[in-house]
Amino acid sequence: MTHATHDLAVKAGEYTNNKGEAKARWVNIGKVLETDDGGKFLLINRHFNPAGIPNPEDRDTVAVSLFKIDRDTPKQDAHNQAKSNGYQKQEELNDDLPF
Numbered sequence: 001m002t003h004a005t006h007d008l009a010v011k012a013g014e015y016t017n018n019k020g021e022a023k024a025r026w027v028n029i030g031k032v033l034e035t036d037d038g039g040k041f042l043l044i045n046r047h048f049n050p051a052g053i054p055n056p057e058d059r060d061t062v063a064v065s066l067f068k069i070d071r072d073t074p075k076q077d078a079h080n081q082a083k084s085n086g087y088q089k090q091e092e093l094n095d096d097l098p099f
Contacts, residue, residue: 002033002034002036003034004032004069005031005032005033005040005069006031006069007030007031007032007066007069008028008032008044008064008065008066009026009028009029009065010027010048010050010053010062010063010064010065011026011053011063011065012026012027012052012053012054013025013054028045029045029048029064030042030043030044030045032066050062
């Protein structure tokens with residue numbers, strides 16, 4: 001049996017939240033898994049292409065960060081996570097479109 005211990009993520013850019021703070025835009029690219037006998041391995045998403053990550057310093061490598069998965073804390077859903085990062089819901093549009 002295996003369990004995930006860390007998320008793997010790369011910094012794909014930055015954005016400014018509604019408070020004017022610069023924040024990193026992280027993309028999850030996989031997980032670190034641990035087996036019952038202590039072995040570890042990586043699962044990398046097939047769609048991840050390191051060539052698509054910004055490279056302003058023209059490096060030959062891509063930094064992948066590890067974020068520990070806390071099993072005792074309920075996972076925050078994407079909507080609440082976006083709100084905590086400064087996202088504000090856009091007012092609904094009332095267009096009368098025929099489709």
